[in-house]
Amino acid sequence: MSRSPARKPSKAAAPGRPKDLEKGAAILEAAKRLFTxxxxxxxxxxQVAAAAGVSKLTVYSHFGDKESLFAAGAKAYCEQQLPTTLFEPHPEVPLRERLLQVARAFFGMISSPEAVAGHRILCTPQMAQSPLPAMFWEAGPKRVQAAFSELLRARMAAGELQIDDVPRAAAQxxxxxxxxxxxxxVFGxxxxxxxxxxxxxxxxTVxxxxxxxxxx
Known part of the structure; x- marks a missing residue:
């Protein structure tokens, strides 16, 4: 039986230039300030590039377009204000107090000047036909609802809640x-x-x- 020739090891793809995290953060901060x-x-x-102290090409290489930049800013803000750790079950904390902790953090996030301004932007008529509302929903509210749903399921497993439709209850x-x-x-x-x-x-509410x- 003839021996097949040894296969040459595949050449690894050349790594691209890593994104500069500091520049990305500066762009997000500038965008948040200007959008607000x-x-x-x-x-x-x-304007975002000038405010962040980078080139416009750098802004596009990090975020692609203005809609994606807006969505990335919303996601970063939500993750900063409502980190995943906020939704850990913490069974040692009484359920009412645990829900109040989530309630205070959530309301603090949505009532900030940046969040109120972003809400007003998304409610303008020109946004109705744009992809921004859907992008924002995926980046912010959907993530928060999913994380809170997991907290509710953990407390249900402990016998503290009885919920038939957990996602609906979380949204409520x-x-x-x-x-x-x-x-x-929002109305001012x-x-x-x-x-x-x-x-x-x-x-x-709790x-x-x-x-x-x-x-x-």
């Missing part, structure tokens, strides 16, 4: 947390809620959720 103050349409990639909880105080912030009218009013709103999904 000037809106999406009022912000150009040239986060939507209720926004409530009237967040709407007042009727005055902002006081800290005491917000705390009462979050506690009432209690309502627990009454709905307490084991029967």
């Amino acid at each position: 103050t000037q809106g999406f349409d009022g912000t150009s990639m040239d 909880f986060l939507a209720l947390l926004k409530g009237e105080p967040h709407a007042r912030m 009218c009727c005055g902002s809620a006081t800290r005491a009013e917000i705390d009462a709103h979050l506690a009432a 209690d309502l959720f627990l009454r709905a999904y307490a084991p029967r």
Whole structure:
């Protein structure tokens, strides 16, 4: 039986130039600041590059286009404000207190000036036909809902909750947390809620959720 010739080892692909993490972070910070103050349409990639101290080519090489840059900024902000560790079950913490911890962190994120400005941008008519809302949803709310759903499942396994549709319950909880105080912030009218009013709103939301999904 003839011996087949030895195969030459495949040549490894040449590694591309690694992205400069510091430049990427500077671009995201500049984009967040400009999108917040000037809106999406009022912000150009040239302006982002100048504010970040990099070339426009560098901005495009990191993020591709303005829509992707906006989505990346939203994702980075959500991950910074609501890290995965926030949704760990922590069974040693009473369930009500655990939900309040999540509620305070979530409301703190959505009520920041950057988040309110981003929400207003996404609600403008010109955004209706753009890919931005879907990109934002994937990068922010969908990730948060999925992580919170895992926390609920862990507490269900411990016998503390009874939920038939966990994703729906997670979405309900986060939507209720926004409530009237967040709407007042987005509309910029009727005055902002006081800290005491917000705390009462979050506690009432947690209690309502627990009454709905307490084991029967």
